[in-house]
Amino acid sequence: MSAPYNHSEVEHKWQKIWDDNKAFAATNDYSKPKYYALVEFPYPSGQGLHVGHPRPYTALDIVARKRRMQGYNVLYPMGWDAFGLPTENYAIKNKIHPRVVTENNVKRFKEQLHALGYSFDWEREVNTTDPNYYKWTQWIFLKLFNAGLAYKKEMPINWCTSCKVGLANEEVVNGVCERCGSEVVRKIKSEWMLKITEYADKLIEGLEDVDYIERVKVSQKNWIGRSEGAEVDFKLSGKEESLRVYTTRPDTLFGATYMVISPEHPYIDQFKDELKNYDEIMAYREMASKKSDFERTELAKDKTGVLLDGITAINPVNGKEIPIWISDYVLMSYGTGAIMAVPAHDDRDWEFAKKFNLPMIQVVAKEGEEVDINEAAFTDVATGVMINSDFLTGLDVTSAKEKIKDFLEEKKIGNRKVNFKLRDWVFSRQRYWGEPIPIVECEKCGFVALPESELPLELPEVDSYMPTDNGESPLAAMTDWVNTTCPCCGGPAKRETDTMPQWAGSSWYFLRYTDPDNKDALASKEALEYWMPVDWYNGGMEHTTLHLLYSRFWHKFLYDEKVVPCPEPYQKRTSHGMILGENGEKMSKSRGNVVNPDDIVREYGADTLRTYEMFIGAFDLSASWSENGVKGCRRFLDRVWKLQDILVDGDGYSSDLETLMHQTIKKVSADFESLKYNTAIAAMMSLINEFYKKGSVTRGEFGTLLTLLNPVAPHITEELWAVNGYSGYIYESTWPAYDEAKTVEDTVDIAVQLNGKTKTVLKLAKDISKDDALAAGKAALEGKISGTIIKEIYVPGRIINIVAK
RNA sequence: GCUGGUGUGGCGGAAUAGGCAGACGCGCAGGACUUAAAAUCCUGUGGUGGCGACAUCGUGCCGGUUCGACCCCGGCCACCAGCACCA
Numbered sequence: 001m002s003a004p005y006n007h008s009e010v011e012h013k014w015q016k017i018w019d020d021n022k023a024f025a026a027t028n029d030y031s032k033p034k035y036y037a038l039v040e041f042p043y044p045s046g047q048g049l050h051v052g053h054p055r056p057y058t059a060l061d062i063v064a065r066k067r068r069m070q071g072y073n074v075l076y077p078m079g080w081d082a083f084g085l086p087t088e089n090y091a092i093k094n095k096i097h098p099r100v101v102t103e104n105n106v107k108r109f110k111e112q113l114h115a116l117g118y119s120f121d122w123e124r125e126v127n128t129t130d131p132n133y134y135k136w137t138q139w140i141f142l143k144l145f146n147a148g149l150a151y152k153k154e155m156p157i158n159w160c161t162s163c164k165v166g167l168a169n170e171e172v173v174n175g176v177c178e179r180c181g182s183e184v185v186r187k188i189k190s191e192w193m194l195k196i197t198e199y200a201d202k203l204i205e206g207l208e209d210v211d212y213i214e215r216v217k218v219s220q221k222n223w224i225g226r227s228e229g230a231e232v233d234f235k236l237s238g239k240e241e242s243l244r245v246y247t248t249r250p251d252t253l254f255g256a257t258y259m260v261i262s263p264e265h266p267y268i269d270q271f272k273d274e275l276k277n278y279d280e281i282m283a284y285r286e287m288a289s290k291k292s293d294f295e296r297t298e299l300a301k302d303k304t305g306v307l308l309d310g311i312t313a314i315n316p317v318n319g320k321e322i323p324i325w326i327s328d329y330v331l332m333s334y335g336t337g338a339i340m341a342v343p344a345h346d347d348r349d350w351e352f353a354k355k356f357n358l359p360m361i362q363v364v365a366k367e368g369e370e371v372d373i374n375e376a377a378f379t380d381v382a383t384g385v386m387i388n389s390d391f392l393t394g395l396d397v398t399s400a401k402e403k404i405k406d407f408l409e410e411k412k413i414g415n416r417k418v419n420f421k422l423r424d425w426v427f428s429r430q431r432y433w434g435e436p437i438p439i440v441e442c443e444k445c446g447f448v449a450l451p452e453s454e455l456p457l458e459l460p461e462v463d464s465y466m467p468t469d470n471g472e473s474p475l476a477a478m479t480d481w482v483n484t485t486c487p488c489c490g491g492p493a494k495r496e497t498d499t500m501p502q503w504a505g506s507s508w509y510f511l512r513y514t515d516p517d518n519k520d521a522l523a524s525k526e527a528l529e530y531w532m533p534v535d536w537y538n539g540g541m542e543h544t545t546l547h548l549l550y551s552r553f554w555h556k557f558l559y560d561e562k563v564v565p566c567p568e569p570y571q572k573r574t575s576h577g578m579i580l581g582e583n584g585e586k587m588s589k590s591r592g593n594v595v596n597p598d599d600i601v602r603e604y605g606a607d608t609l610r611t612y613e614m615f616i617g618a619f620d621l622s623a624s625w626s627e628n629g630v631k632g633c634r635r636f637l638d639r640v641w642k643l644q645d646i647l648v649d650g651d652g653y654s655s656d657l658e659t660l661m662h663q664t665i666k667k668v669s670a671d672f673e674s675l676k677y678n679t680a681i682a683a684m685m686s687l688i689n690e691f692y693k694k695g696s697v698t699r700g701e702f703g704t705l706l707t708l709l710n711p712v713a714p715h716i717t718e719e720l721w722a723v724n725g726y727s728g729y730i731y732e733s734t735w736p737a738y739d740e741a742k743t744v745e746d747t748v749d750i751a752v753q754l755n756g757k758t759k760t761v762l763k764l765a766k767d768i769s770k771d772d773a774l775a776a777g778k779a780a781l782e783g784k785i786s787g788t789i790i791k792e793i794y795v796p797g798r799i800i801n802i803v804a805k
Numbered sequence: 806g807c808u809g810g811u812g813u814g815g816c817g818g819a820a821u822a823g824g825c826a827g828a829c830g831c832g833c834a835g836g837a838c839u840u841a842a843a844a845u846c847c848u849g850u851g852g853u854g855g856c857g858a859c860a861u862c863g864u865g866c867c868g869g870u871u872c873g874a875c876c877c878c879g880g881c882c883a884c885c886a887g888c889a890c891c892a
Contacts, residue, residue, distance in 0.1 A: 214809070214810090215808095215809050215810070215886080215887080218808065218809055218887085219808090219809085219886095219887060219888080221808095222807090222808065222809095222887075222888055222889095223887090223888075225888090225891065227891075227892090229892080245892080246891095246892065247892060248891095248892065249892080260892090303890085327890095328890085329890045329892090330890080330892075331890075331891070331892090333891090334891045334892080335891075335892065338892095339892045340892085341892085342892090346892070347806080347890090348890055348892075349892080351890095419891075419892090420891090421888095421891050541886075541887080544887085545887085545888090615817090615818095615829085615830070616817075616818095617817060617818060618818080620810095621810090621811080621885090622885085622886095623817075623818095624816095624817075626816085626817070626831070628816095628830090628831050628832075629817070629830070629831060631831085632829095632830050632831055633830085635830090635845095636829095636830085638845090670821095678817095678818075678819085678829085678830095679818095679819065679820095679828085679829080681829080681830090682818090682819075682828065682829035682830075683828090683829080684829095685828095685829055685830075686828075686829065689829090749825075750825090751824075751825040752825095753824085753825085753872085753873070755872075755873085756824095756871090756872055756873040757873090758824095758825050760825095761825065790872090791872055792872090793824095793872055793873080795824060798824050798825090799824045799825080799873080801824080801872055801873065802872090803872045803873090
């Protein structure tokens with residue numbers, strides 16, 4: 001009898017051996033084929049590792065370990081995305097320097113990850129808060145600045161009233177702060193911006209060349225929000241000026257019955273003197289400005305607005321004079337801040353027109369069907385045919401769009417135009433714990449970049465990390481640090497006191513892993529050429545529109561600057577589902593359903609936790625935790641352990657299990673590549689069930705099983721490999737091969753159906769002739785067939801179907 | 806509202822390519838071992854009917870294509886996720 005399986009002993013033993021051997025360090029042997037597997041580096045929070053973390057880490061650890069056994073030079077790195085608000089808030093509350101908080105949290109995280117036996121290359125660990133790292137974050141910022149892609153702008157920002165910090169649009173969710181859930185209001189501030197909009201088209205086009213799961217691609221496209229339309233000028237009656245609008249439906253121009261401009265539109269001030277109801281308009285503008293974006297959306301059901309009494313516009317295609325309104329359903333930040341309203345064919349305009357009793361003109365009809373525009377706007381583009389539209393009448397919508405665009409451009413009253421929902425990236429944060437922005441403001445020279453030789457610009461020690469109510473960063477109080485000289489003219493200048501957002505450090509970290517200690521560049525050309533792009537990147541869906549888009553933007557910029565060798569950073573992107581509590585709800589302290597991975601490791605072992613998280617269900621869907629499920633996986637590993645007791649000599653596979661062995665190798669190999677970890681494990685469970693049924697397992701069979709299971713449960717398989725005298729380490733062994741021809745049995749089970757219903761199952765030779773198969777099928781159905789046979793179907797290896805009537 | 810996804814036993818979930826629905830695991834029931842319990846092992850386990858080999862129904866709902874549909878087509882319903890006054 002073998003000794004009982006002591007997971008704790010086995011796991012500690014092998015973790016030490018792997019460390020001592022530097023078993024998983026990627027080599028700089030650039031002649032070998034490479035594989036770069038990447039998981040999102042964690043934010044080292046004070047809570048420590050969550051059971052959600054091991055799911056993606058184990059999945060790619062499996063891929064990394066398998067690739068090593070297949071002969072690849074594998075890079076599977078880990079690091080820390082350590083700047084950020086929670087650390088700073090904790091530091092403020094407990095009066096500890098954020099650097100110290102970070103150090104402690106990193107230490108804890110690292111121990112926890114270590115205990116899970118991941119094959120990370122710890123020689124290449126990075127930390128975004130390390131000056132040797134953020135030197136290059138700042139360097140990239142300077143590149144962006146020098147290329148004109150970083151600029152400062154007075155703008156209304158999303159201001160979190162609790163964090164006292166400006167937020168990017170992406171960080172505001174349903175009108176509240178993504179992190180703390182507090183109210184977000186608008187505030188005017190001068191902020192650093194990055195022109196991500198310049199890359200909008202490239203960010204969409206690049207998606208065609210990469211292997212991302214569909215919903216990630218779709219989310220990115222939606223977020224960028226490309227739309228094709230036209231800008232059209234409507235002359236103001238009796239004036240030189242025109243009101244320019246953007247529309248995606250220029251085909252409906254003959255149906256425009258009024259216009260709407262945003263409350264912030266500059267024409268309101270420009271034509272102040274002509275507006276008879278200026279006071280009323282200003283009151284409306286005042287009211288609109290007080291609304292947060294959230295309220296604006298909340299009140300969307302009920303349209304509001306005020307007529308501009310005193311000015312009107314002329315529809316350029318038919319010369320009709322139409323009124324102009326202001327309403328907050330038109331946003332200054334999109335298009336031209338003004339629209340032509342076609343209530344018959346736009347839901348929002350329809351609502352507005354109904355409320356204020358404005359006329360409607362139907363210009364699109366549906367072929368062969370009545371459309372009542374008094375019931376609802378008719379917006380279907382696919383089936384629409386133009387009516388009441390002069391030279392457009394009779395055309396389908398798509399052709400009409402093209403024809404009117406040509407017309408507008410020919411008559412010089414408009415032009416084709418592409419717009420995006422994507423806005424420039426608000427890059428300033430008024431906080432301490434972030435990368436300082438390496439810019440000074442000189443009275444004479446304006447904004448000046450620090451010379452590269454002065455990087456890294458380190459965070460100074462401050463007395464207080466408290467953010468201030470006036471919206472300034474804590475760095476602003478450090479006058480010694482703030483006051484400096486201009487690198488350009490030598491005159492007095494002030495340092496920028498805003499810091500970068502957390503997204504900065506994570507926008508390029510995968511590049512640093514390729515050459516983490518480089519002092520002269522963010523990474524050497526050779527290292528980048530060899531390792532990039534990342535072959536497989538897995539991360540959470542919540543990072544699809546933020547981190548993923550930002551890092552692709554930086555990468556594309558660096559590609560244009562010839563810093564990196566490839567236009568896309570990640571060749572393949574997958575996403576894991578969340579792990580929920582036992583009750584099916586999101587894990588949280590308040591719900592009391594949090595599972596601590598340390599407890600599971602202590603009680604059942606890291607291998608059990610890893611196996612369980614891979615077995616829990618489809619990788620991309622969320623799954624509920626189940627303590628019983630954990631026990632089931634532990635039982636499986638116990639049964640693997642006890643196979644030692646029935647181990648017999650024989651390097652090969654026994655003849656009765658040969659097919660199953662080849663099938664299992666094939667299935668596990670394929671499933672590990674396609675996120676189907678659960679069925680790979682199920683196949684291995686079935687295999688050991690067969691060993692037990694038979695009562696013995698050969699050394700050859702056992703060795704293959706251990707190798708297949710090793711990526712999932714590395715410690716127990718390494719121990720069993722060593723204890724039972726297999727040579728070397730299993731992590732250095734070769735991934736098993738299978739013979740396609742041997743995955744099929746000589747005889748196969750074939751279902752015999754009568755009229756499509758299975759009646760019995762026959763064992764037939766796999767290469768039996770059609771006639772013989774059908775004869776055997778009919779014999780098996782003897783006595784059951786009534787009527788005459790009208791059809792006989794035989795699908796080799798699958799089914800025989802006799803149809804009788 | 807738009808986009809993407811998912812609906813299969815008591816539960817988590819399987820099912821290459823239209824071909825034996827329910828693999829694997831959990832739970833449950835019965836049995837073995839034990840003074841007993843835990844652990845472990847064995848057997849059974851979609852519903853209904855029957856002692857029984859068997860029959861019959863069954864993959865969210867309605868219909869269609871097909872010798873044959875969880876899978877394809879048309880029309881609904883529910884849930885999840887993302888976006889949401891973007892003209």
